[in-house]
Amino acid sequence: MNITGMSEQWVTARIKQKGDSKCIPWKSLKDAILTHPDVRKRVDVFALSIYGLVVFPKALGHVDEAVTDLFDRLDKRVTPIPTILAETFRSLSACRKAGEENDSPLKEIVDTPRRDDISKEKWMAILQNLQEEDVEWRAPWLLLDEILYRCGNFSWVPLLGIWEAIGYALLLVLRQYRSRQFIPATQGIADCKFSYRDDNYRKRIQEISSAWKQTRRMKRLVVDLMTTPEYNEWWVRRINDNTPNSSQENGQ
Template structure:
């Protein structure tokens, strides 16, 4: 819109002239001759999170806690009681016109509006002109969760999971905080985050993703979530029509994952105003996701545009259209919308595309998921094979090292056992050496005693020899005297002493030999003990 209309409340006539002139100059959303590529029918699988635990927690809260929630986050809990009608979704999705982002029923266009969503949520904290926009530098996921929950970094990081391309935190972790958190305000904040993550912006079943947390983190600053919810509604419906299928996880209601165009001037009749030609140029190319190099610039431009809005001041009249609108509506190109028969009015059911049976749809869905699983399994098997090849080499090396370590330990144990035996043998040998030394000392003393006795005997023998000589002489002199018996007795004593001395000398030699043998064995054991100590 021209700068002259920014930040002002304009009358119906001024906006009417500006809109039709701009549409005339720039052209329509798509040109004549456009061939639709949409499928003939839309397959929708209504898969949603189990919200029963959220309902039970809400029902257990007292009126004071509920009023605190209403004051901060509006009437969001009422959506817990809304039942999802799969057949209604399937029927309505076929009438979604992605070219103009509206439902087209014959000659009438209907658009979900910001005003309707604002009234539905009824949140007093929302400021209508403060919209959510994805920041260029988004704080880390764990930092946002720390601010919302009041928990520590360690607690948060331990519970963050990877689901596909996004980071998430599980509902189980958040539920535990809701039930046990001592801070009543934090408890309400975590419950509201769970509602947004599981019901309004579901991404992975049972988890709240990072994009939802980024939006929720800005709600405390007066930012309204309505345009974000409305944008995701448009994007989801367009995705269903363009892909020929889609998934409504509860009610996917702008952009936490992307952005899309919205034409407020297309719904004037819904507010009881005169409908004129809206500006639609470039609308078909308005959708983009938050990926790539240019999306941040586009987000910045959109945020700036919301700071310069223009409101229409009109007088409510009975629904009417301008002639220019009727002409434009008749010649515009819509995108594969079911049209009524020219033969006359018929029930609305006949306007719907012929669709396969529920069983066939389920079968097709099962086959599609089965094929995806088979591809994923094949990919995982291939990755497993490569991983096993990568693991086998170090595994073999580790096994080799283990065997070597085991052998070294066995050798060490053998050496320890041998060392123990050597110590026992050495101790025994030392004992034997000690005993040998004791015996040697004993026999040395005995030897000394025997030597002393031998000396005494020799002295005595000399004396006896002298005495024998003297007796011999006396024999000659005393022939008459009988001294033969005394002589024999003396000779017997001499022989007996000679025999005793011979035995003593023999025993002394044996002891000397034994002591020498023990000394040799002690030297050998000392050498063995020294070698064993070096090895240990």
């Protein structure tokens, strides 16, 4: 493990084993932030702490070794955005799965009482009468002319996270780009998920890295009808492993 600005001896003396990971306690990092003689190094360690405790948390009150490895690569102009997206999607998937088991980590937040001048009945009336055109899927100033939708031979965008890889189909959220939503090709996307402890994981990482050198983009098309009839039927059934047939593609 390499902590920015700290010696190997300093790290070795403070490293802890938490489950299956090597971590360093926040208390040790906090001491370094307060006492390190180099102000710039203090800022670096503080930024590392944000990454490890907030962006990529794993063990409560500790920063995982994998996070420090990613942080070291930032100096080589390696963007952390795909990694952040991968871990965000993993977290959201975990929340959804927990919700299906009636044990969602978001349940406590949803059940928290709120002071609101609008009654429950009025909220229901507002939401029931809500039209698709009333929903602003994304801020207008964030809309891009082109959408990255696949890499290499993947029909989606593979993302390398901190602890595992995951596939994400951006074509699932075309409405956020004010484009018509059709049925995306997602066959095999579940197989794109793998842990860095699996067999042959290094080979699969190399395949994803190579795929990112062959990205494909599509022009954003603004239309009035936001979804195709086929998509509405597909969404109700929540099929997440399909390949659109020719008739569906022609209708899109």
